[in-house]
Amino acid sequence: MWTFFHKLGSPKWFYDISGKWLPWFAVASAILLVVGSIWALAFAPADYQQGNSFRIIYIHVPSAILAQSCFMMMAIAGAIGLIWKMKLADMFVKAAAPIGASFTFMALLTGAVWGKPTWGTWWVWDARLTSMLILLFLYFGIMALQSAIEDAATAAKASAVLALVGMVNIPIIKYSVEWWNTLHQPATFKLTEKPAMPAEMWIPLLVMMIGFYCFFATVILLRTRNEILERERRTNWVKKLVSKGAAL
Amino acid sequence: MNTQIQATMAPSVSHIFITVLKRDLTLSYRRRQDLVNPMIFFVIVVSLFPLGVSPEKSFLQEAGAGVVWVAALLATLLSLDSLFRSDFEDGSLEQIILTPQPLFIMVLAKIFAHWLVTGVPLLILSPMLGVMMHLEFETIKVLMLTLLLGTPVLSLVGAIGAALTVGLRVGGVLISLLILPLYIPVLIFGTGTVQAAANMLPIDGYIALMGAIFALSLTMSPIATAAALRISLSN
Numbered sequence: 001m002w003t004f005f006h007k008l009g010s011p012k013w014f015y016d017i018s019g020k021w022l023p024w025f026a027v028a029s030a031i032l033l034v035v036g037s038i039w040a041l042a043f044a045p046a047d048y049q050q051g052n053s054f055r056i057i058y059i060h061v062p063s064a065i066l067a068q069s070c071f072m073m074m075a076i077a078g079a080i081g082l083i084w085k086m087k088l089a090d091m092f093v094k095a096a097a098p099i100g101a102s103f104t105f106m107a108l109l110t111g112a113v114w115g116k117p118t119w120g121t122w123w124v125w126d127a128r129l130t131s132m133l134i135l136l137f138l139y140f141g142i143m144a145l146q147s148a149i150e151d152a153a154t155a156a157k158a159s160a161v162l163a164l165v166g167m168v169n170i171p172i173i174k175y176s177v178e179w180w181n182t183l184h185q186p187a188t189f190k191l192t193e194k195p196a197m198p199a200e201m202w203i204p205l206l207v208m209m210i211g212f213y214c215f216f217a218t219v220i221l222l223r224t225r226n227e228i229l230e231r232e233r234r235t236n237w238v239k240k241l242v243s244k245g246a247a248l
Numbered sequence: 249m250n251t252q253i254q255a256t257m258a259p260s261v262s263h264i265f266i267t268v269l270k271r272d273l274t275l276s277y278r279r280r281q282d283l284v285n286p287m288i289f290f291v292i293v294v295s296l297f298p299l300g301v302s303p304e305k306s307f308l309q310e311a312g313a314g315v316v317w318v319a320a321l322l323a324t325l326l327s328l329d330s331l332f333r334s335d336f337e338d339g340s341l342e343q344i345i346l347t348p349q350p351l352f353i354m355v356l357a358k359i360f361a362h363w364l365v366t367g368v369p370l371l372i373l374s375p376m377l378g379v380m381m382h383l384e385f386e387t388i389k390v391l392m393l394t395l396l397l398g399t400p401v402l403s404l405v406g407a408i409g410a411a412l413t414v415g416l417r418v419g420g421v422l423i424s425l426l427i428l429p430l431y432i433p434v435l436i437f438g439t440g441t442v443q444a445a446a447n448m449l450p451i452d453g454y455i456a457l458m459g460a461i462f463a464l465s466l467t468m469s470p471i472a473t474a475a476a477l478r479i480s481l482s483n
Binding site for chain 1: 408412413415416418422425426428429430432433436464472475476479480482
């Protein structure tokens, strides 16, 4: 375990190993997303109250969960970067921010599309929706800070601090539907309880969720690898790699 | 012998706090225009709403607390950029960081000075604006109470953003982008308290939440600000 953690300190090692992981994640996410969406859109039974419009849940819930867990990962990676000065963690934070922002945007957009038939409105100033909007702004803030600071190491540290401060928002999002009486329905999934939905409905959701995580892993690996190449461009192994690519 | 001298020479933590506080207050007293500007801004923003939206009494009573809160938030934002900037530019911020005393104590003193200079004037002006927005006397009292608990939070949380952007040229705009999302919870509870009071509902729960936010930011924000300052000055 610890050797793995120590090896993470070497960008080259991570670049090599992630190159081996990448096809697996890419294939897994492609299969899971295709299977999951066909299952969810064509075979899962319609909701007794909401009819077919509930089917957007299969995109909405995974992207909302990923939006939050991406921020948590960024904060954890930021803390690791601050404490152990691990370059890879810095690169992860930088690579993750735009991805998290797009998942948050996706969750808000699909929520609005879902809200129109069920609530009769695109947007309400409800606690869950507002706190998700704040999350989007936090992502934007981190991205803006990163692009404003020229020095990569300083930018990484500064955005790590901001990610840690912004973590305050995560429990607010998580518990907003329980703390306030809001229009938004409570969580569909809980780790500790059996889901209230029938299995034919939640198994495709689970498939979609794992598919989304694999997709996230694929994209983050691609972006982190890209970031590694850019930052380590003066090292020998990158020069070799690039010249080999050019020779091919 | 030597250690004894050092022990008597090294100022205590409370001494450091008071020294930094005095220094910052003197500095802002010397630059009175910077002191007055956020206050004028505060009054102007509030008076824009009756002109821009509606001068109806019922609307103003409904929206008054929120308008005063938003204006207070923007006025604080306006003054935040100067919190560390002048110290950064003349190099004294580096000296402050190099002193052996804990940095977060000095940061806390600077934030306290910032609150005394910007938060307290807003607090004093708020009853007048409350009257202009046709708020009831009881509502104004609650509004002042929420501002008393809320404006320190604005200074404390804002200091993190000011510290993160102190070395940057585009600092001013970036602060708003970083800090406004973090201001939203305190804005929601601040205006929620006043609205509950206006509707004759109990406000104890809201006040407790405001107090919790204040306590959390008072303990965590100086540490985050100190860390951010070290990062900003590291290169």
